[in-house]
Structure formats: C-alpha cells, structure tokens
Amino acid sequence: MPRRLGALATALAAVVLAVMVFTGDSSAGDRGEALGARLRCPVCQSESVADSTSQTARDIQSLIDEQIAAGSSDGEIIDFFVARYGEWIVLDAPAKGRTLVLWILPVVAAGGGIAVIASRRRRGASAVASEVIEEDRRDLARQVEMGELDDAAASKLLSTYEAETKAPPPQPTSSRGSRVAAGVTVMAVAIGAVGFAVVRSSEARPVGGLLTGGIVDDGPRDLSNVTNEELEAVVAANPEVIPMRLALARRYFNEGDFSAALPHYLAVLEKEADPEALANVGWMVYLNDSPDTAAAYLERSLDAAPDYTQAQWFLANVRLFGLDDPEGAAPLLRQVLATNDVPDEVRQEAESMLAEATAS
Amino acid sequence: MSRQVLVVTIASVLVGVVVMAMATRFGSDPNAVVSPLVGTPAPALDLPYLEGNGSVDLAAADGEILVVNFWASWCFPCRAEHPVLLDAADRWEDAGVRFVGIVYQDETDTASAFLDEFGRGYEAVTDGGGRAAISFGVFGIPETFLIGRDGNIAGVVRGEIDAEILESALQQLLLADATAD
Numbered sequence: 001m002p003r004r005l006g007a008l009a010t011a012l013a014a015v016v017l018a019v020m021v022f023t024g025d026s027s028a029g030d031r032g033e034a035l036g037a038r039l040r041c042p043v044c045q046s047e048s049v050a051d052s053t054s055q056t057a058r059d060i061q062s063l064i065d066e067q068i069a070a071g072s073s074d075g076e077i078i079d080f081f082v083a084r085y086g087e088w089i090v091l092d093a094p095a096k097g098r099t100l101v102l103w104i105l106p107v108v109a110a111g112g113g114i115a116v117i118a119s120r121r122r123r124g125a126s127a128v129a130s131e132v133i134e135e136d137r138r139d140l141a142r143q144v145e146m147g148e149l150d151d152a153a154a155s156k157l158l159s160t161y162e163a164e165t166k167a168p169p170p171q172p173t174s175s176r177g178s179r180v181a182a183g184v185t186v187m188a189v190a191i192g193a194v195g196f197a198v199v200r201s202s203e204a205r206p207v208g209g210l211l212t213g214g215i216v217d218d219g220p221r222d223l224s225n226v227t228n229e230e231l232e233a234v235v236a237a238n239p240e241v242i243p244m245r246l247a248l249a250r251r252y253f254n255e256g257d258f259s260a261a262l263p264h265y266l267a268v269l270e271k272e273a274d275p276e277a278l279a280n281v282g283w284m285v286y287l288n289d290s291p292d293t294a295a296a297y298l299e300r301s302l303d304a305a306p307d308y309t310q311a312q313w314f315l316a317n318v319r320l321f322g323l324d325d326p327e328g329a330a331p332l333l334r335q336v337l338a339t340n341d342v343p344d345e346v347r348q349e350a351e352s353m354l355a356e357a358t359a360s
Numbered sequence: 361m362s363r364q365v366l367v368v369t370i371a372s373v374l375v376g377v378v379v380m381a382m383a384t385r386f387g388s389d390p391n392a393v394v395s396p397l398v399g400t401p402a403p404a405l406d407l408p409y410l411e412g413n414g415s416v417d418l419a420a421a422d423g424e425i426l427v428v429n430f431w432a433s434w435c436f437p438c439r440a441e442h443p444v445l446l447d448a449a450d451r452w453e454d455a456g457v458r459f460v461g462i463v464y465q466d467e468t469d470t471a472s473a474f475l476d477e478f479g480r481g482y483e484a485v486t487d488g489g490g491r492a493a494i495s496f497g498v499f500g501i502p503e504t505f506l507i508g509r510d511g512n513i514a515g516v517v518r519g520e521i522d523a524e525i526l527e528s529a530l531q532q533l534l535l536a537d538a539t540a541d
Contacts, residue, residue, distance in 0.1 A: 183364070191376030
C-alpha cells in the first residue's frame, strides 16, 4: 500500500511539474506578445509587459518588436532585458538557485498531503474493521455457548465475516480529526502572525539601503599612485575629508615642500588635534627658527599620542639643539631608541645625541 | 486528548518557525532591487537636449565622472531632490563631475516649466521612446546612476536622492578614481 501511495505521489508530482513547465505562453500567436507576456512590467504590480497599458510597458513591447524584426531570437531578447533589469524581469521564477524552492515546495506539499490523507483513511478503516470483527467474535462465542452453533460452523462464519470486513467502505473523517486540524490552523496562524510581526519590527534596515552598487565604505585607500595635482583636486572638492588632506600634506612634507604642506596641516588642525599634523608643523616651525613655538606644537602632539616616535624624535632635536635643554632631550632619545622600527640612520644619530646630552 | 494538544502544539510551532524564517526574507530586502548593470559599461547613448539644439553623448563623456538622473515634471520626489542635485552639480563641477538629467516620459514644455520653477544647473536631455530608461534598467523615477571615469556604472540610487548618500558616493568615486592608476 505505501508503495502504491509513493507511486501515486510521484505521478502527481510529475503531472504538476509538467503542467507548470509546459503551460507557458509559447502557444500565443504573436511572438512579440508572447515575449511581452513573459516579461514583468517594471512600473506595475505583478503585471506582464503584454498586459500592462503603462508607457514603460509599451516602450518595452515596441523594443521587443524591433528586436524581433532585427532577427533576434527569443533567448537573446529575454537576455537583453535580464542584463538590464536582472532575473526579476522574467515572470517565471527560474528553476535554479533560491527560487528552486518555489518549484519543489508545492510538489513536496502535495505529496505529503496525499500521504497523510491516505494513511488517516487506512488507519480509520482498520480500526472500524477490527471493532466489527471483535463484536462478531463475541456474538459467535455466545451462540456456541448457547448451543445454537457448533465450533466448526462458528469458525467458518468468523472467517467469512473477516473476509467481508477486510474491504470496508470509506469512513468519513472523524470529528476529532477536524478538531485537531482546526486547532493546528488557528494556532499556526496566530503564532505565524506574531512571529512575522516580531521579525518585521525588530529587523534593522540596512544603512543607505537605497544605494545599490559597488560604492561601499571599505576603509582607507592606498594613495601612493595618485599625482599631487589629482589629490589636490580631490581635497579641494572634499574639504572636510581629513585623511586625504593629511596624505597630501605628508607628501609635500616628505618632498621638503613645506610651503605647500603647511596650509594643509593647518587646515587639518582647525578640525582636530591630529598628532602627525602637530608634529610636522612643529618641525617646520623649528626649521623656521622658532624653537619655543615648535616645542609647544610637539608637546601637544605627544599629549595626543605619547608613543608617537616622530614627535619624540623632533622634540628631542628641538630641545637639544634649539632650546639647549639636554636634560629634556635625553628621555625622549631613550624612548626613540627603545622603539623597534626606527631607521638605522636615525638610531645612530639618536645614540650620538644621547651621548652628547648625557655628557653635558 | 493530551496527544491532540501535543500534535497541535508541535505543528503550530513548526508552522510558526517556517513563517518567521520567511519573514526574515533571508536577509535580503525585496524592495532593494540590485541592478545587474553595476560594474558594467554605461549605455552609450546620444540624447538630444531638452532645450536648444545639440545632444549629449554619454559615451563621449568617458573620462568624466557622470551623475545621470532620470526625472520628470510629474514626479514629486524629483521636485524634492532637484535642489540637492543642483547644489551637488555646482560644488562638484571643479572636481570633474558632470551631471546629466534625462527627462523620462514627459512633455518638452512641462519639463521646461519644471526647470523654470526649480532651476537649471546642469544639462537636461530627452529620452525618446524610453530607450535610455530601458538601457539603464530604470524601474521608476527618480533614479540616479553614478558612472566612474572608467565609464562603468558604479552605483544606483533608486528613489529620491539624499544629499549625504550622493556626497559620500561621489567622494568614494573620486577616491577610487584617484587611486586607480
């Protein structure tokens, strides 16, 4: 019996699939209209291009007709629209990827439903049958006891009754079954509604959800391949973006073009106390023969970032050579020398400066 | 009876779980239609000016950053976003960003009247037969496409554009562009 049921379910699934696959619009007389019927109207609610009277649908339909006249195949025309609107534009969900579920689920549900109904009927019928047989057995036993029947006749009659009750007429669904079904439905709807509401209300919408595309914030970028002029244009157009301005200022600073670097660093310092800007402005000020102001900038830089080696190194120089303060310079030089990634020439110079500072 | 209650409970919980799983929409927003055009070359279109003679050849704009906005006089969000676009077009002009407005399903005189009322600041072109809108896969206006200097569509903003989104998108495009070669 279960094998027959399985076969029935499979056959039904096959029929359903065949109907779903072959009831396309390929029979429609006009090829353009048939193609329009396969495409979703982009500005409508669940309407095909062929069915919609919107301007957009008419534009698409006329483009389809043009492409047919130009000799495009159905596949090429569908692909043309898919390339612009995505798979969404095709009304039939493709039987692949995520939408494969849409094709499989009805078949599974139909098969499961048939199996449940059949098993319930079988179980109900066999319960009734065994009850009837049991009653017959009791009647026959009573008749034998009262001497109305002999054992042989009774057992013959019993096997006749058994044979008759093996194929009972179908029984109506029990009221208990419908109560269970009703209960399941009501509770499922209630839980589903609550669950749906909870999930919908707790779900955060993505930030900038309207923007789709390759523009994403993926952190700082490598600016090494950009010319100064390009970077200037970018900075001019984005005066508020500090990392770009810092990159440009650093470039000028490293090139020794202090007059170009200074305005950018000062613009950064108007926005925030950036340690690099403070340190490099301090150094430029020192080279401009203002050691006191330079020291003030460099101290502010170290206030903002105490472990910033460049500021330690600059301030040590300013204190030792500009302010004649070897005692103030020595601890900074020790900090510089304790840092791992100091370039060799700076290390050698720092060592000789420390020797000089501690000797005096 | 207790078996019935058990069956009802289990079945209900199962159905509830399935519904909740469906409600998560599997992490995707069905309203956010992703354009397959992102990352592909922008359509090469030659579109006539709304006002006056001549045309704008989007293909010839290669090398500029393009902001292509589809709009119409009958579109209310277009009215709201027009000042944002005018302001951005003015501020980003020096950085090599060119704005082009494509009039979508509208009459020439009503579109011009719209510009009389809300202001002109960048090129406005027409889209005969809706071919430009179809080429860009426009669903409904307003829609704004960002095209990088490489001529590829870098992003799409569907619906009314927000000054912050536009600003940040353009900044990132310029940065990406500045670091490209």
